[in-house]
Amino acid sequence: MSAGGALSIRQVTKVYDPEGVHVVAVDNCSLEVASGEFLVVVGPSGCGKTTLLNVIAGFEELSEGEIRLDEGPLALPGKQVGPGAERIVVFQNGALFPWKTVLENIAYGPVVQRRMAKNEAQRSARELLRQVGLEGIEESYPAELSSGVQRRVEILRALINEPRVVLLDEPFRGLDAVAKSVMHQFLLDMFERTRCTMYFITHDLDEAIFLADRVVVMTTRPARVKLELSIDLPRPRDHRVLGTERFLKLKQAALEAVHEEALKAFQAGERELA
């Protein structure tokens, strides 16, 4: 599998201006993500995190600034490279085709983009399933799977494209504590195996610190970087790291920053309605 790509987000601003209602979603935001880095972004709801992810993914255009992937331009004002296999999004709500089998779902991308023949893609999909101990579900349909397995299939569907960057927007939202911790181990395994660059959005600080090389806390809208935490916990990680003094120190710093922004967002919301 391919190695990760380096993302360079330079002074990006995104303004929505439907009928003159000037809403600044992202304000002069700069962020460097190293090749093979696991970056986790946290911040209040509606702070513009997802907007930024959408711009990186090529779903939306930026208003100002520049985004580069390995020095190739991805986005400039008025010039946007559309979505591509080198940066794949894993969505929070299953985007699997319900009428296709697991195997067909995973093999879909490379076939439709004519990068692999159907046989080759399916072989590759089987191999991925085998690697993660999910053999036996190739011919199942998504509805026959638990939401946890669906989410893993979703991630494999991204990885088969050998992306340089995987963009994940709260992929484990709604799972209970047990399921989440199984998913974390799964994603870390995949990360160690592929060393794709990960750009991961969440609200869950334990999740953030457990997974990340670096955690970035965003401000309330408009989104800017409020705090960067380098997560110097050794890898490979398992749940025992959660109880270490270092982990708790990092969590404390992140909690303070996030809580401050959450309160600001909350109070602003109340004022708006009054």
Added chain:
Amino acid sequence: MSTVRRNFGEFQVTGLTHAYGGVPVLEDCSLEVPRGKLTVLVGPSGCGKTTLINILAGYEAPAGGRVLLDGQPVGGPGPDRLVVFQETALFPWMTVEQNVAFGCRVRGMPAGEMRERVQAVLVKVGLSDFQAKYPSQLSGGMQRRAELARAMVNDPKVLMLDEPFRGLDAMTRSIMQEFYVGLFEEVGRTNLFITHDLEEAVFLADRLLIMTYRPGRIKEVIEVDLPRPRTFQVMATQRYNDIRQHALELLFEEASKAFEAGSKAAFDLVDGLARAAGRQ
């Protein structure tokens, strides 16, 4: 914290058994909800938590077992045991104030007393300035506070909450948790709180009841000795983490116990059970 008031209640539940369509949901389920404590019931969706609360509230009669509130058997629903639900149950055609006053009005409380009570509760939940608004004009966090106010105004002996913050975004949810825990600490009412969010459970609880998967029983009671008043900082302490980790291991244990050898991981089964119960 204030001293526990005379009129708050306590539950003693012994040997509850219940089934839906032949599928056992609760089996020999016994627990205590002590006076003036915040008891949190945690378990995955579908483990029977909601059934349990419905029985305690008197909405459902158990197939077997006994529920005592302050020594008296619980019959039907009553204003001494109120439930705040996960979905908002505010009447959309009434203002916040009318919604909050509804229970008192139905019980025929004199207008003056009612007004006084309603206003006091609205102040408490920070909705005085919003009392003339309709639910649809409120944010999610405000709706949940109106919901809390509507229960609190009746001054129940026990307040039961079934995933009351579900569906709120994570940030609003954490603000609401702090707000709610503050209300509890101020009044010291008996509270029974259901959640499947372990972080929330440990943050709020005096006592944490871990449920087994179907059929539901209490697997273990964890005394949460974190200091009060609680603020968000407690979540970065060693003690909090130890308790959370212990609870997580118990939940894992339950998942694996039910897990049969095969290609599926433990949580698939959990999901499967939840789905089979049609409660997810």
